[in-house]
Amino acid sequence: MTQTYKELLQQREALELAIAQARQNEIASAVAKVRELVAEYGLTAQDVFPGRASKAGVVKTVSKVAAKYRDASTGQTWTGRGKAPKWIDGKDRAPFVIA
Incomplete structure (x- = not known):
């Protein structure tokens, strides 16, 4: 069938x-x-x-990253991670490097 x-x-x-x-x-x-x-x-x-x-x-540890760049006029810093701040975005980063 x-x-x-x-x-x-x-x-x-x-x-x-x-x-x-x-x-x-x-x-x-x-x-x-x-x-x-x-x-x-x-x-x-x-x-x-x-x-x-x-x-x-669970404890998540967060480590601080040292800043690599500094804006001499404002004193703002940036670690070089994530989106670049406006004061360095699109510019040569060499003058901003923290020695």
Whole structure:
């Protein structure tokens, strides 16, 4: 017996719904099992995922970069990183270099 295109599409849609429902049921079961084990053994996120640092414990260090250029008339400085300030943009930078 040959099925029509529309019949096959309907079967695929019904199958996709059944797959999604089965996946949700299995995920719920797995999560419940994991929570039970975590509670039973008093596990922490670090115990389960040792390679990951918690966001609260991460301290990002910011290092200051020494200025490379100075505008003699205003005293403003620039590190040479990022967008150039207006006082040096498009000019020869050699006269502004901090020795």
